[in-house]
Amino acid sequence: MTIAYLPTPTDPSDPPYEPWAGEPEVLAEAAAAGRRAAAWIRSLPSPPAPSPVGTWLAVTLPDVVEVATASLDPAQCDRMGPDGRLIEGTAGVDAGTTSTLAVVPCVLSEADWLTADQHLRLLAVASVITGIARLLADDPGTAILHGQVARMCATLDHATRPDTPGLASEFEQAL
16 A cells, blocks of 8 residues: 655745756756647547547647646655655646546557557657656656656657657567
């Protein structure tokens, strides 16, 4: 069983947050990559007949992708609370957004009008965005200074680039 404690208010004696070198540029690139990924998701074909899953994929998921990448905040990282308990950081991505990204694999089973390649790309989008948030929450300095967030953004761009050869065929060839 996991027990998650609500974050405690910040202690006024805590030192002010100082951004990492290159942090504004990294966060701006993540937000831009999220906007491009959302635009790609919105460009996916609609289902043959209106459906809740089709609406979710056309409206909810792209909005969540944009919100998640635009709200990234390395200051909201894992830390120790005043009572000595670990406060798990969110990197600025709220629980509702994280939950929406987590259900992408379940929703895709009902999106049978999309190709296997589009399914894989949507899975990659959800996974990469969740991964960026977790990297920033676990160790923002390393994630920013060593280019991990930048590499994840490049992966996001690759997964959502329309002219990229099919990911499904690459996967099948690797088997």
